[in-house]
Amino acid sequence: MIRVLLVDDHTMIRKGLRVLLESYSQIKIVGESHTGNDAILKANQLEPDVVLMDLSLPNGLDGFSASNEIRKSNPFVKIVILTMHDEEIFVQKAITVGAHGYILKNSHGELLLQAIVEVYRGKRFYKTSVSEEIINLWLKSDAKTMPSVLTLREKELVRLIVLGYTNKEMADKLLISVKTVENHKTNIMQKLGLDSKHQLIQYAIKNRYLDLAF
Amino acid sequence: MIRVLLVDDHTMIRKGLRVLLESYSQIKIVGESHTGNDAILKANQLEPDVVLMDLSLPNGLDGFSASNEIRKSNPFVKIVILTMHDEEIFVQKAITVGAHGYILKNSHGELLLQAIVEVYRGKRFYKTSVSEEIINLWLKSDAKTMPSVLTLREKELVRLIVLGYTNKEMADKLLISVKTVENHKTNIMQKLGLDSKHQLIQYAIKNRYLDLAF
DNA sequence: CAAAAAGTAGGGGACTTCCCCTATATGGAA
């Protein structure tokens, strides 16, 4: 049995995936997460073989950041990105964060099953319109060695800042004090060499932070 | 028993919905469709009370067109649009094609049940971030080519706000006083029925106010 | 033409953010 963790913020889609995948005897759904942080937690607790990861997650962490963290602390877990974005930059990012699979949401169950089984067996399974040649290029090149300057916590902050949350709102959301939020903001601006909020937002847009916001 | 027809191209989601809805004794799933044309056929054959309609359907006919056809030939059938798009344009379009309900895929089962029951009873049930004021405006104005509620100047402001400019920066940029900027912001929030900056930003992104920014 | 909407601007007070510090606990790397 392949132990699978489902990560998607849409309850209905999670439930649908569960029903679908549980009809295959090889698969056992061991848990569901609706946020990135919860996914990281559950990946540690439940030790799934495969994580089925949506990209757009609410509350700070997106699917890429969550995948990155899971792979760092638990390198045997395989991750399949499940998304509707059929874009080069996303596939590339999936590879850099260590996902072994990438499959589009309009695929049918058999393909999803195939993806899960293949990555479980240690193979890679990228089903997109991006050509194999390009994917192989990325896999060969050291796409992995491009660490972001920002820490996990700082990335969460960036996301919330870009989405227009005030310091107070972020503090409440992240269960920290306003002072800590201020510190993080200062550090982020310094690290990125920016000196205004709109520069930060344009930076975030260029680096595709917004695509995952919804 | 409310007779329901499910329309969604994703097999997994259809199956999940069936399981979910059949747990309620008021509901009976009388059929499933995976394309718009099939939905029109089945709506005639099976005479459901409510059609649960996804928007993105393959093979030509989308959920809106299918809904329109169903309503034309069978005006007693109520339609609930089920989608992940929380965007003004879609809600507006749903109203124009005669759908009595609009509900997001990240909603929970209870809300979906409520939506089905309400529209079955002849009420309208639109569960989106679009404000009630705007929806009522559309319902009154026959909703055809409803222009955005915001004025030109206000749209300019929205764009700068979303891009993270401060009041002072906007005032300088637009050659008006900070007080005027504050007034515009207040008016914008009121018109859209929002009460926080991050709601405004998410609204703007969803409604593609930012197209000029990229 | 009269009325409404759009765009402008201000007062004043409460609240928030920003910017300069300092400080502590923790965990990992040299």
Place this chain on the structure above:
DNA sequence: TTCCATATAGGGGAAGTCCCCTACTTTTTG
């Protein structure tokens, strides 16, 4: 083990934002 990075939190003051008003043009519309 010592040191650095991360994450946390606070003081204090200046600056900015928000929210309640009012008020004046100009343009649009009934």
